[in-house]
Amino acid sequence: MSRPMHETYDVVVIGAGPAGIAAATTAAGNGARTLLLDENAGPGGQVWRAITSTPVKQPSILGEDYWAGRSEVEALRKSGAEIIHGATVWSLDPSLEIAISIGGGSSFVRAGRVIVATGAQERPFPIPGWTLPGVMTAGAAQTLIKNAGLVPDGRLVIAGQGPLLWLLSAQILRLGGKIDRILDTTPRGNRGTALPRALPFLTSPYLVKGLKMMREVRRNTRIVKNVEMIEALGDGQLASVRYSAGGVAETLPADLLLLHHGVVPNVNLAMAAGVRHEWNEVQLCWTPVLDGNGQSSVEGIYVAGDGAGIGGALAALERGRIAAFAALKALGRNVPAGGEASARSALGRAEKGREFLDLLYKPAPQFRIPQGDTIVCRCEEIRASDVLKAVETGATGPNQAKAYLRTGMGPCQGRLCGLTVTELMAKARGTTPAEIGYYRLRAPVKPVSLNELADLPPDTDAIKAVVRE
Known part of the structure; x- marks a missing residue:
C-alpha cells in the first residue's frame, strides 16, 4: 500500500x-x-x-x-x-x-x-427501463472514449439535453461512430425563460464553439426536438426506445441508449x-x-x-x-500580488452566460420525478410507487423514507437517487425540495471493506472516523 x-x-x-x-x-x-x-x-x-x-x-x-x-x-x-x-x-x-x-x-x-x-x-434520469443492460449515461460512454478510444457500435440512440450531449455526439462521430437518433428533451418553454439572460452568453467563449459543434452533429444525425416522453424497452436487455414528441409516438430499435440531463x-x-x-x-x-x-x-x-x-x-x-x-x-x-485578482477576473469571464445555459437546459419535471413502477433507487430496487406509499404512511423526508424502504443505503449512498427522492417527496407532499431536505450523510461515504477498517490504527480517531455522534 x-x-x-x-x-x-x-x-x-x-x-x-x-x-x-x-x-x-x-x-x-x-x-x-x-x-x-x-x-x-x-x-x-x-x-x-x-x-x-x-x-x-x-x-x-x-x-x-x-x-x-x-x-x-x-x-x-x-x-x-x-x-x-x-x-x-x-x-x-x-x-x-x-x-x-x-x-x-x-x-x-x-x-x-x-x-x-x-x-x-450526472443528474439522475429515472425513466422506465433505465436499469436495463444497454442503457448507460453519456458520461460513461465518454469515459470509454477517453480511456480506451472505444465508440459504441450497433444501433445507438442518445437522449437528453445539455452541452455534454452535443460534445459526446461530436466525439462519437469524429471517431467514425454512427448515431441513429438524438432525442432532444429541452422543453420548448425554456427558450423564452432563458432569452432575457442571453446577452452575457452571446459575448462568452461558449457561443461560437457550441454552435459549431451543434452544426457538426446535425449534418450527420437525425435530431428530434421537444421530446416529452422516453421509455427503454426490452426483456432483460435493451431492444428498443419509445418516445413521443409533439403528440406523435415512435418506437426505435436500439442496442444502446445513452442518457444525459446535465450534471x-x-x-x-x-x-x-x-x-x-x-x-x-x-x-x-x-x-x-x-x-x-x-x-x-x-x-x-x-x-x-x-x-x-x-x-x-x-x-x-x-x-x-x-x-x-x-x-x-x-x-x-x-x-503573490496579483495572483488572486487575476483568478477572480478569469472566473468572471468563465462564468459569463452560465445563467442562460442553466435556464435553457433546465430539465422537464417528467424526467426528474418518475411515476408508477419506475425504479428510483437502483441499489435497493425501490420504485416511485414505493416512495409515494412511504409518504402516505407518514414519511416526511428522505431520511424517513430511508428507514421505511432502504433508499439511499446501497453502495452509491444516494448519489443516484437522492435528488429524485427529494423532488418526488416534495411533489407528493405539496411542498418544496428545500423543505423536504436530503439524506443525512455520514462516514463512510464510500464502501469500505473490513480489511481496510482493520488496517486502521487502533485508537480513538479510527473509531470517530467510522462512528459519528
Missing part, C-alpha cells in the same frame, strides 16, 4: 479534476506542504480524463478544451505537490482529519486546510463533513453555502469547482486557485 508520506499537511486537496489540479498547484507552488488525493488512475477528473494516457491522439477528436488540460497537469507535476492516485477518501471530519483507502488498506492524514474538489456527477454537484463528502447546503432552484440541486473564497460553513473546509455549483472547467480552475489562495492566507502564508 502506498501511504501518504506525512501525517500532517498544510493543505489537502480531494479530487484531481480542473479545480483540484489548480488548487494543489497553487498551494504547493507557494510553499505549502500539499497532498492531492484522487480515486482515478491519473489526473484530469471527468473533463480531462486520461489526459496523460488516452489512446485518442488526434487533437481534433476530443477537442481543444480537452487538450488544454495537458499544460495544467504539467504545472501540477512541477509544483512539488504530493499526488496519490487510486485513493478513496471515505471520511472527512470537521477537525480536518481525513480517512483514505489505498490499495486495500486505510490511513489518516490531518490538514491545516482542506479543499474539496469532488466535481460533478449536478457531487455533495456526499462535503455534506458528511457537516458543510451546510441549500437547494438551488435554478440548477435544481443541492449546493454548498460558501463565501467568495469557497470557505464553507465548517472552518477550514473549502469547496471548489463544480462541487460548489456547476460552472464548467474554466470556472472550476479559477475557483480552485481562489480557494487555494484563501487557504494559504489563512495559514499565514504570503500570496
Whole structure:
C-alpha cells in the first residue's frame, strides 16, 4: 500500500479534476506542504480524463478544451505537490482529519486546510427501463472514449439535453461512430425563460464553439426536438426506445441508449463533513453555502469547482486557485500580488452566460420525478410507487423514507437517487425540495471493506472516523 508520506499537511486537496489540479498547484507552488488525493488512475477528473494516457491522439477528436488540460497537469507535476492516485477518501471530519483507502488498506492524514474538489456527477434520469443492460449515461460512454478510444457500435440512440450531449455526439462521430437518433428533451418553454439572460452568453467563449459543434452533429444525425416522453424497452436487455414528441409516438430499435440531463454537484463528502447546503432552484440541486473564497460553513473546509455549483472547467480552475489562495492566507502564508485578482477576473469571464445555459437546459419535471413502477433507487430496487406509499404512511423526508424502504443505503449512498427522492417527496407532499431536505450523510461515504477498517490504527480517531455522534 502506498501511504501518504506525512501525517500532517498544510493543505489537502480531494479530487484531481480542473479545480483540484489548480488548487494543489497553487498551494504547493507557494510553499505549502500539499497532498492531492484522487480515486482515478491519473489526473484530469471527468473533463480531462486520461489526459496523460488516452489512446485518442488526434487533437481534433476530443477537442481543444480537452487538450488544454495537458499544460495544467504539467504545472501540477512541477509544483512539488504530493499526488496519490487510486485513493478513496471515505471520511472527512470537521477537525480536518481525513480517512483514505489505498490499495486495500486505510490511513489518516490531518490538514491545516482542506479543499474539496469532488466535481460533478450526472443528474439522475429515472425513466422506465433505465436499469436495463444497454442503457448507460453519456458520461460513461465518454469515459470509454477517453480511456480506451472505444465508440459504441450497433444501433445507438442518445437522449437528453445539455452541452455534454452535443460534445459526446461530436466525439462519437469524429471517431467514425454512427448515431441513429438524438432525442432532444429541452422543453420548448425554456427558450423564452432563458432569452432575457442571453446577452452575457452571446459575448462568452461558449457561443461560437457550441454552435459549431451543434452544426457538426446535425449534418450527420437525425435530431428530434421537444421530446416529452422516453421509455427503454426490452426483456432483460435493451431492444428498443419509445418516445413521443409533439403528440406523435415512435418506437426505435436500439442496442444502446445513452442518457444525459446535465450534471449536478457531487455533495456526499462535503455534506458528511457537516458543510451546510441549500437547494438551488435554478440548477435544481443541492449546493454548498460558501463565501467568495469557497470557505464553507465548517472552518477550514473549502469547496471548489463544480462541487460548489456547476460552472464548467474554466470556472472550476479559477475557483480552485481562489480557494487555494484563501487557504494559504489563512495559514499565514504570503500570496503573490496579483495572483488572486487575476483568478477572480478569469472566473468572471468563465462564468459569463452560465445563467442562460442553466435556464435553457433546465430539465422537464417528467424526467426528474418518475411515476408508477419506475425504479428510483437502483441499489435497493425501490420504485416511485414505493416512495409515494412511504409518504402516505407518514414519511416526511428522505431520511424517513430511508428507514421505511432502504433508499439511499446501497453502495452509491444516494448519489443516484437522492435528488429524485427529494423532488418526488416534495411533489407528493405539496411542498418544496428545500423543505423536504436530503439524506443525512455520514462516514463512510464510500464502501469500505473490513480489511481496510482493520488496517486502521487502533485508537480513538479510527473509531470517530467510522462512528459519528
